[in-house]
Amino acid sequence: MNIFAKCQFAIVLFSFVFAGCKDEEVVVPKSNLTFEGKDYELANGILIDFGKFPPHEGSGQELFLSSSGVTVHETAGKIDSIYGAGHAIFFQLFTAGVGELGEGEYTFDYSQGPFKTGSFVYSYAVFNADFVKRAENIYEMIQGTVTVKKDKTDYVITFDCIEDGGKHITGFFKGPLKVYDEK
Template identity: 60%
Template sequence: MKTFTSYLFAILCFCAVLTGCKDDEEVAPKSTMTYDGKEYDLANGLIIEYGKYPPHEGNVEQLFLTSSGVKIRANGAKIDSIYGVGHAILFELLTNGDGELTVGDYSFDYSQGPYKVNSFVYSYAVFDADFVTRRQTKYEMISGTVKVAKDKDNYVITFDCIESNGKQVKGYFNGPIIFYDQKK
């Protein structure tokens, strides 16, 4: 009976330890993009809005996601220059929004226009680029999707694209987006 009591005590202690442990909070994935087997951090997001360009539908907005080494110099709400060294991906989106990035799924548009809302056209990625000397190789997207969601003040952006050499550019970004109005 003493052995049984000892085992029962050990089992109860083990259960108490397990129930006393808090579950770790769910860890969100890092903001990164991958290309050719290599991972690149993403730290900043911005939207550059250009407004409507008929005959295209919606507003033209450039979504620009960058690493921490890429800096934006602005004069008020207008971009003055982009400088630094790092990685970036740019998507030219056609959105319903005005002054904000519209939540939804965007697909690459192969046509020559007019472009429809919830599509993206010109898009490229650069890696280890110098934005001052313009030393960079652009990898233009030829297909893919961009998904935009919002979680409170943060945007959650996932993308999965193919660039012109046939390689995949895939990524995830979770963070605030700074808005720049470049309309004339």
């Protein structure tokens, strides 16, 4: 085989190899809560910012992630009520951010305070709840972590907690957060 034929063979071989290469798609998990082996969808996120919260460190913020059946009603830019039916998880966080949720890891704090930046306190989850009739079983967190990252205008939030019955509640949320200023 002459050198010209070897080069043509190599070109054809590389063409097949590179033609088979595709850009790998990044698979983003669905936003959901997992409890007792069952997944519950999450569709919405809000953040209530209370600003500096002495004697605690940082800003006091409340993160509320809910399913599509849960609606937050507001009047004049303030939360008036929450209604509908579905699932939700709620965290009281102490963050370095003001007006936005600060990136980093938050750890559950058992103490009575003052609470430190990077901690969360009273937090709970509800499943198949009726927010009008207030019919729900509340699963209060007693330990865990919440990790927050920012991807442009979206937040990427993961959490792994244990509720007061000793069961794990885990989850993932990616999306924007509607911020309510309660300072």
